Amino acid sequence: MPLAARREERRARLVEAAFELFGTQGEAGVSVRAVCRACGLHARYFYESFADTGQLLGAVYDTVAAELSGRLLAALAAAGDDRAVRVRAGIRTVLDFSSADPRRGRVLFTEARANPVLAARRQAAQTALMDEVLHEETRTRPAVDPRLARVSAAMFTGAMVELAQQWLSGTLGDDLDAVVDHAARQLAPHVA
Numbered sequence: 001m002p003l004a005a006r007r008e009e010r011r012a013r014l015v016e017a018a019f020e021l022f023g024t025q026g027e028a029g030v031s032v033r034a035v036c037r038a039c040g041l042h043a044r045y046f047y048e049s050f051a052d053t054g055q056l057l058g059a060v061y062d063t064v065a066a067e068l069s070g071r072l073l074a075a076l077a078a079a080g081d082d083r084a085v086r087v088r089a090g091i092r093t094v095l096d097f098s099s100a101d102p103r104r105g106r107v108l109f110t111e112a113r114a115n116p117v118l119a120a121r122r123q124a125a126q127t128a129l130m131d132e133v134l135h136e137e138t139r140t141r142p143a144v145d146p147r148l149a150r151v152s153a154a155m156f157t158g159a160m161v162e163l164a165q166q167w168l169s170g171t172l173g174d175d176l177d178a179v180v181d182h183a184a185r186q187l188a189p190h191v192a
Contacts (some may be wrong), residue, residue, distance in 0.1 A: 009057075011049040012041040019055075019060045023103020027115055030057060034074040061121040064107045068097050083140055088184045094160060095167050095176060105168040109161065130157040156187070 001009075017039035021029040030053050032046050050056045072093050079089040098105035108125075112118040134153040137144060163183060166172050172179050 007048060010041055010045045014040060014046060014049060014056060015059050015063055019063070019103060019107065022057060022060060022111065023048055023101075023106050026106070026111055027057070033166070038131050043126055052117075057115060061107055061112065061118050064104050065121070065125050068094065068104070068108065081140070084184065086136075088180060088189055091160070091163070091183050092176070092180045094164055095179065098168055099176075100163055101167070109164045109168055124163060125158055129160070130154055133157060141142045159183075159187075 013026060014035055017035045018030055021038060022036055032043055032053060035053070035056065036043050036046055041052075046056075049061070072090060075093040078122055079086045088178050098108060108122070112122040114162040127177070130153045133156050135151060137149040141149075163172075163179075
């Protein structure tokens, strides 16, 4: 196996170990020693890929966010062009992805608020989501006032983050269909 491939394989093992530790124990469970022990690598291999655990946690966040993004794009593509159907598909995908494996939700929404590296990643992800929603708004409604489109995109993005946090905390119950239905009805006047 070429050296570059071995390095990439070791890096992937470190990220996977950190995902498991962070997702089950939180930031306190992620140390160089704990991650290396979990994936069976020497610390020198950690520093081959990462300067510190902050960089590693950033890689964990990026990995989980990219997986969510891929699933979200696939769900939206399958939903077609009907705006209401696309909104429902988006809400369902985010909530289902985040709760199907609680480690994902912890990385993306709950623990990401306290850690500065993850908070910065989360802010960048929120901005990217807002830009995508804004693009979708102007694509499907070209005559919409740009300021109103930006306000709608900001509100939708903020609402989705809060909805995900509340869903993951269990305060919305455990019926995903009911939560998606209610959220979609709340947004219906804005997506029709």
